[in-house]
Amino acid sequence: MYRRVAQLDSVMGLLATFFPQLCTRIQLPNSSILGRPVYAFRMRAGSGSNRRGVLLVGGMHARELMNPDAIVELQLDLVTSYLNGTDLVLGGRTWSALDIKVMLETLDIWMLPCANPDGREVVMDGDDLWRQNRRDNPGTPCDGVDLNRNLDFVWGVTTSATSCNPCHNTYVGSGPFSEPEALNIKYLCDTHRIDVFVDVHSFSELVLYPWGHAPTQTTDPSQRFTSLATGTCAPLNPPGHQEYLLPRDQLRFRTVAQRIVDAIRAVRNHSYTPEPGRALYATTGTSSDYVYSRHIANPTLHKTYGFAFETGPQIVGDLPNSFHPADPSAIKREAKSGMLALIQQSICAIEFIGATLLGGTTEVQAIRGVRDERFATTAAGRGLIALFERIQTPLLGVILADESLTREAMSLLERASKLIGNDRAIVSDRDVRRGLALLDSLADRVTSRSVRRDLATVRKPLTKASGKSIRRILEDLIGPHRRRARKTPGPKPPKGPSRPSSARRRR
Amino acid sequence: MAESQAQHGSPGRDDRGPARKVRFEATIHPGRKARGANWIDELNVDRVPDSKGLIRALLTADDCVRLLDQGLEVRLHSAHPIRPLDPRLIETDESVRRWLDERLQGIDRAPGPKGSGEPERG
16 A cells, blocks of 8 residues: 555654654755655754764655655654664564664664655556656656656766656756756755665665666776766767776675665565666666765765665566555565665764764774775775674664763773874773773673674784784784885885875765 | 646657557567667666566557667567556555554654644645
């Protein structure tokens, strides 16, 4: 069963009225073409400003009816789990009350469940395979712009599924962001901190990440979309263009996509496929590429990792049933589990403790620098990054539940950031004792055997750290620091970080 | 606002009658006349995913004519009349209210409308 636009809006309005401590409904500045209000919804608990943000978008394509319902149901799931302290069970996947608490207390979760309200009403009242918004295209008898071709990313470059003909179903519109509904996505990214984004579509059981317009490569930074002509109403030129993706970002996209796939599979054993958008078919002007491209087109902007889901299976020969099956419950559970995995992957424990609890960025920057400049450069280091990302959410929950642990974690983070700022700093007996005590306290409190195993992995080298310099400890952990090879002979590289600090990437 | 919800025909083809009231799920193939490797890039169709990697799309009669004119082969797999969603698939205001009340039962709420209230009309 599917809800009408007014019903979706009403649920959000009521949640915001009943639970103002958790939920806020915001009318976006751009109403739909037919004048309907478009609402975003924010969920957060606890205090702290400048949090990391996630944005979940649904209903860009009108006929993909399941996803707006899934997002609004997720709002209610989060409210009830948080306020009742109950687990959220989605088929075979259980999200613990602690998981949900940590998500809501560390992030701003933004949702735009029904980005294209006019289109949704057309599907319900007139044409169940309608895709676009309701723009009246001047000079033609045709209505509609494909909102997911209208964003300012390689806009107006045609593909097999992108058209400049106002009478085609994948019409790009008269210009980038010509459509108010698409402009709302830009507005949310411009006015709020959005670190991670997903646009939820249907169908074919995919988790997509950049790039969608061209094949992806990680070796030639000179091949960038910023040099491509746009608005040409012709195919991509040059035809063999392959878009550069920073290797670390590619790793991040793949890792997060795999965790989303795992969380979806746990619901009912359906295997979604993680892949770059282009593997489905080439597209331009899409939301997930647009949000990620923003920091490249304009380096002053924050980086946003952009994903797209394609929920539900293909039912060959029955498109209506693929887009809006009679019983979408199981698919919605998968979508919600995937979105929760994405939300969980957006948490950064170090940033939360450093920026939100300690109220500064120095500690976070120092630790992020070591992660990006040292750990990310070796296989062993990347393994430790993966380990940390695996355990940070459950551990953050344990830490936040105990004031003395929170204080100790904050204090140790400050100490660690001071130590790693100086390669020659010596780790003291007291440092080691405090670190081990924290690890042991955490191990006592967690129930997951795998998390305890990971904590034991961290504990082992820490027992041998006393009296060693930070440089030595890092070498023991991840191998010698490899500086970048120079192409031409020259003077020895200076001591210190191998790359200028300005090149450090924001997460 | 143009009258027809079942558009996507080229301008000037409004007299096609029944052909404008149906779309086709089709696969598109290069055919013998298609020239060049870029034929896929120039399709401009409403593509839908295909698990076997075929070029599958939702086409109007006008799309079919255009693609055939380009020398492509179009195989129609099913026809979908243009019609509203089955009303049995749409929630009623009452069912939404019941669902919300059930889910929120026993949770303290800030003062607001009694029950879940009437859904607002957009």
